[in-house]
Amino acid sequence: MPLNRTAVRLIAALFLIVGGSAVEAQRLKELASVGGVRPNQLIGYGLVVGLDGSGDQTTQTPFTVQSVITMLTQLGVQLPVGTNLQLKNVAAVTVTATLPAYARQGQSIDVTVSSIGNAKSLRGGTLLMSPLKGVDGQVYGIAQGNVVVAGAGAAAAGSSTQVNQLAVGRIPNGATVEREVPGGVGQGDTVTLALNEADFGTAAKVTQAINAAFGGGVARAQDARTIQVHAPQDPDARVTFMARLENINVVPSDTAAKVIINARTGSVVMNRSVTLEPCAISHGNLTVTISAKNEVSQPKPLSGGETAPVQNATVEVKAEKGGVTAVPKSASLNEVVRALNQIGATPQDLLAILQAMKSAGALKADLEVI
Template sequence: MKPNVFKFLAAVLAMVLLPLAQAERIKDLATFSGVRNNQLVGYGLVVGLDGSGDQTTQTPFTVQSVINILTNLGVQVPPTGSMQLKNVAAVTVTAMLPPFARQGQPIDVTVSSLGNAKSLRGGTLIMTPLKGADGQIYAMAQGNLIVAGAGGAAGGSSVQVNQLATGRIPNGATVEKLVPTMLGSGDYVTLELLQSDFGTANRVVGAINSQFGPVAAAMDGRVIQIRAPLDTNQRVAFLARLENINVAQGEVSPKVIINARTGSVVMNQAVQVDPCAIAHGSLTVTIAADNQVVQPNPVAGGRTETVTNAAVDIDVGKGPVVKFPKAVNLNQVVKALNAVGATPQDLLAILQAMKVAGALKAELEVI
């Protein structure tokens, strides 16, 4: 076979595989309506701590919780007694109830200190009901905590690695009540896109109909209605095939994300910049304090005092004017921004000014 034929076949193969490499599965783009997690929360006590529990004088609710538990267990606590507890900590218990969860199914729980306990390491969570948003109990949690952190203190010095006030209990809760999950009503199931987009909705409908015939229709830019078999087993098999259908990616909208708190700037590959000129100077304020001790005249009968002389200096950096060339891809945009020599904090102001001037061809989002 001639070399030119090899080149032709390689080019054809690359053209065929390119759409597949850029395709996404429907399960990565959307979810089925009604199939979701449910948050659970509860309040409980962790016991068995080695003197690292709540300081009960500052957390009276811990003492009240212990009294309530002891009363329920048949132990009478004198009302005038002052309980000084060191091995007990009040905690919040959270968990995620997965869809289609059944009674008796174990789920993981996260236990977090609610008071001023120093550490939950080595503690045991006693039976805690977990409630949903409707106030109903859906699971019961209990078990030994796993705390990834470690710490120690001696002689006024302390060291700590990771977090000691939060732990997890794998399979620490048992589901006690079902959450009805309606996977569609009647002949239809509903598919909801993770991000509303008319183009994506249109491509998803086209991909589904090319596999199963005219069974899907877009209600809007987010919701897609699909006709599915009525038989439960056939419907599950149908949805299993449906969620693995590949959908070709559309054009990415240019976007720049700015985190004003951390100074992080993230931009995608579709960002473009028109030619412009940028001058950005830095402002530096320096404050120097000179502390001096003033001695009074011995005859005057005064007293020695400390005088602080502060010198404030403001330096306005002279930023040169930098010509910003036209950049049509991400590499060129990054190279042009580096030429300005601005810090990430400076880029926050520069990018916003470029957007106002119309030179930045992207959506600017501040988080």
């Protein structure tokens, strides 16, 4: 069996495992999020010290030197005017973190430390105290600690080797929450649910399931994504209500037929709703081969000529014959994959074939290229 057909069959098997069965019921917490319950992004700037000569080259990253001088001044160290610092063990970094919903003061969160200069590695470094700010400019956390880098590298005598990324690391529980984010579901007599995917059918089914569990009139769909639910105002009763609400089982509506194509990697992914109309496909491969043969032109003795290199290039163009393949009407994912497998094209060739089928009206799905 050719390799390209094997690859397509493996993709077919994966599709059948993922989407071959009927749509199953899902818990409401997997289909929707609760309004006001969301994480927030934090960012900060800091210095990583203690590097083993792998820090920023300070002549090319003046902001690292400025940061060190400012830090030393705040700590009571006054450097003489005109001091030219030549640092090797310091790196300027950005510090990012995600503040989870309902985070309280004193809680620890993970942070990611990324070099913004030309440091070779952050391995073994320590992040100094760095404030983490939200989009409003307020400080919500303070980060500090030893940086854990998953990669490793070594260099000697002009040769080097590296495993994974050395300029990014993490500090588990490296930040302490200093400010809480107001909000949540504790105010008002209603709770808002937002579906992860806007769909009128799913919104109607969620509303019906909630009303069946708590009684008619409790839930009301506002649009294809938003559902408003009446909830008790007492905090303890509301927590119990939300726990029961999130575990309601709902069978979502079938998603719209869609084919996702990654033009950079050649990946093709389609969901279970994709169908095909009858069509005929002819596909052939064009191969261009260029080979160079280097030779030396040696003049005859006493001829006065000079030895010169000669390049002989050979260009070969080979066009494979592509037969016409009849693709029948397909109503299931299994039949779609079987029909595409009959073409004998590689996944990279499927990019052009699927786009042509969409233009011809034979592919009944939305085509999205990423």
